Structures are given as C-alpha cells and as structure tokens.
Amino acid sequence: MTDYFPGFGNHVSTEAVAGALPIGRNSPQKPAFGLYAEQLSGTAFTAPRHENRRSWLYRLRPSAEHPPFTRYDGASRFAAGTVDTPLPPNRLRWNPIEAPAPGTDLIDGMTTMLANRDPADLEGVAVHVYAANADMDMRVFFDSDGELLFIPQSGRLTLLTEFGRIDIAPGQIALVPRGVRFRAILPDGEARGYVAENHGALFRLPDLGPIGANGLANPRDFETPAAWFEDRDNSFEVVQKHLGNLWTTRIDHSPLDVVAWHGTLAPWRYDLARFNTMNTVSFDHPDPSIFTVLTSPSDVPGRANADFVIFPPRWMVAEDTFRPPWFHRNIMSEAMGLIHGAYDAKADGFAPGGLSLHNLMAGHGPDVTSWRAATDADLKPHKIDGTMAFMVETCWPYRPTCHALDRAQPDYDEAWSGFPKAQLPR
Ligand SMILES: O=C(O)Cc1cc(O)ccc1O
Numbered sequence: 001m002t003d004y005f006p007g008f009g010n011h012v013s014t015e016a017v018a019g020a021l022p023i024g025r026n027s028p029q030k031p032a033f034g035l036y037a038e039q040l041s042g043t044a045f046t047a048p049r050h051e052n053r054r055s056w057l058y059r060l061r062p063s064a065e066h067p068p069f070t071r072y073d074g075a076s077r078f079a080a081g082t083v084d085t086p087l088p089p090n091r092l093r094w095n096p097i098e099a100p101a102p103g104t105d106l107i108d109g110m111t112t113m114l115a116n117r118d119p120a121d122l123e124g125v126a127v128h129v130y131a132a133n134a135d136m137d138m139r140v141f142f143d144s145d146g147e148l149l150f151i152p153q154s155g156r157l158t159l160l161t162e163f164g165r166i167d168i169a170p171g172q173i174a175l176v177p178r179g180v181r182f183r184a185i186l187p188d189g190e191a192r193g194y195v196a197e198n199h200g201a202l203f204r205l206p207d208l209g210p211i212g213a214n215g216l217a218n219p220r221d222f223e224t225p226a227a228w229f230e231d232r233d234n235s236f237e238v239v240q241k242h243l244g245n246l247w248t249t250r251i252d253h254s255p256l257d258v259v260a261w262h263g264t265l266a267p268w269r270y271d272l273a274r275f276n277t278m279n280t281v282s283f284d285h286p287d288p289s290i291f292t293v294l295t296s297p298s299d300v301p302g303r304a305n306a307d308f309v310i311f312p313p314r315w316m317v318a319e320d321t322f323r324p325p326w327f328h329r330n331i332m333s334e335a336m337g338l339i340h341g342a343y344d345a346k347a348d349g350f351a352p353g354g355l356s357l358h359n360l361m362a363g364h365g366p367d368v369t370s371w372r373a374a375t376d377a378d379l380k381p382h383k384i385d386g387t388m389a390f391m392v393e394t395c396w397p398y399r400p401t402c403h404a405l406d407r408a409q410p411d412y413d414e415a416w417s418g419f420p421k422a423q424l425p426r
C-alpha cells in the first residue's frame, strides 16, 4: 500500500477501503457504504484554476454533527493576545521555553510568541513554540485561522489527520491545512518545536526565475499521506482555534473517520535535507530569499505575507567577501528559530529551540564575535555543516505576546556592542 504520494499540490485520489471513493462524480446520491461526502475548500470556489485548492472527503459521519463550541480554558499560552501597548522597536531574543508539566499534549504545550494582523483579515502569520510530553489520545484539534507549518526541533511527531498519517522528525516539516482535524502522537515521549500559522494565501513553492525549472525545494520531494482512518465510537474532545481564541466541543466518535478522499488540498511533509541549496560561487552574500522553501504571497507583488526560509548546510566559497549575513535594516520583519547546530551570524545566545525577532528597520546582523571571526577568516572553501536555522519573514511587523515580551533575554542588544570604530586616513 502507498503510504505517501509524491508532489506538491497534486490531485490525489486515495481510499483506505476498496470501493469507498466514488468514480466520475463527487457527490453521488448514495456514496458507497453509506459514507458522507463533504467538500473542504482551501481557496474561494472561484480562485484561478492554478491556485484553486479543495478536496472531497468520504467519511463515516459528517463533520457538521457536533454540539456548540464553548470557550476552551486550557492552553493558556496558546492563542494568547499580543501586546496592544506601544511596542518598543527593540530587537528581541528568547531562550527555549521551559519543560512542560507532566501530561502536557501538543495543544496545551503550545506557546504563542509572535503574531501580526487579525486572523479575520485572512492575512498575517503567527509563530508558536511547543513543548509537549503526552499524546493527544481522545482529542483532536483544528485551526480555522490558518494552515499550520510544523517545524520539529527535538522529538518526532506523528500527526494523525483526517487525510492520513504523517510521521516527521527534526529536520523535516509538515503542513496541516486550515480546518483539518488532527491529533499528535509523540513517539519519543516528548517533543519540542515551532509552528508557523499562516492566516494568508496558502504556502506555495516560490517561482524560480533565472534559476530555471529545478532547484530549491523540488515538488516531488513533498509527500502527501494516503487515506487512513480510525473507527472509534468513544467520546472525543474537538478543540478549535477560531478568530484568535480557543473553543471546545465534544462528539461521540473520532472525527478522523475519512475513509477515502480526492483533491488538491491535503497535508504534506518535506525533508529539509532535500532542499537543493543555491548560493554564490563568486563573491558577496546573496539576499536570503535564495533560501526560500515556501512563500505565501500578499496582494503586493513580490512582498510576501510570509516566507519560510532555511539556512541549511552549504559550502561557502565566496572570494573577497564577508561571508556571514551582512549588517542590515529591512522593510520585512524577521522571526528566526534554530533546529540544531549554530547560526553563522550569532556566536552566542541563539540556542536550538530559541527564537529571535528583528522587526522592520531594526538594525541587526552578525554579533561582534561572528563579525570579528569572519573579518579575519582565511577564505578557503568552508562547509557550514551540522546546522539548520530558519526564518519566517513577513511584510507585517510582528507583535510579541505579553508572555513572550516578559521573557525576552534582557541583554540581547549586547550582541552588537563593542564594534571598533573605523579609522579614516588622516
Ligand atoms: O538576520 C538574519 O540573520 C537573517 C538574514 C540572513 C541573511 O543571510 C541575510 C539577511 C538576513 O536578514
């Protein structure tokens, strides 16, 4: 049996029980076995064909069958509001979050750090970190505010979704589309990582321009799971994130009961080791857009609602060049995380599991130690290895949550203090 189908945004047809998937129509009068046909759209019905994403699900019970949602009072740090007082323009950085209390699952273990825009705008992105040590057994989650990009930092995740089962380990990423119900199992007993929640246009592969038809993240390396379902007639809690708040309801069966599906909207996983990294073979440090894995465009051409960018292992060969990231002030706002290893612009203080924020126009770049090392380096070919940092870059300035603002490192500005003054000729 196929576990995963290769390709990005392909039209997949899959059934976990032979004969469950209707042939030649979406909504027959009597679907096989008494299944219920249901459409899930990820774009407006009238979106241009090349952007249109939707799938048809054939399930044991319709997902409409549930009582009203009431406010969920767990997960106090998930979906927490951002500061509404004037936000200082300071650069911010955080250590990894503390260990979770015993019995914390992925949802209760989620801490929202940064967000911008109102989810109701259908634009913007939020950055969450998670630390969990318990499986989601009798409950599922879905997010009506956006698609969820999972970026594990330690410990594997199994995402049991309405569309199928996805297994990922640190170094891999997975995407769960808006509205898709899932529960997370922790095969290693605990897991930590990051989630980018995209409220805007669906993440897609960037155009390659002069790079050509191949390179960066290649479409065939994305993997979409085959249909899988569970037939469990027990009490399940369904938690939903909706317009920035968490809600809960209870149903008498697992909603992961999709026996067959077909369409173009589905979860996927991708191994960042497959990223075909491009960079200079002559001189100068290219703009980091060369490392874009996924982009969510805004309505302004070339100005992303959110870009997911990685800093993977790569050879550095540039001649007469300051090789690490240069000093810069950008119109775009940058959240960065580290999956493992060290980031070449920060010698200290940016740990795996940590996070940093450089909002629009904040001066940043290499810390003093990294600047000195790169300035004095012998420029032989050098491999940056054993590392994977990433950035969620957005055109909308981020606001930290109150929780995040209270816990930022107190001394981050010190990273850029003590540069020697340039000496002009007399
Ligand atoms: O600030 C950062 O470290 C991210 C970054 C990396 C890079 O190579 C160039 C610009 C940039 O913002």
Ligand SMILES: [Fe+2]
Residues within 6 Å of the ligand: 328, 330, 334, 358, 364, 365
């Ligand atoms: Fe930057």
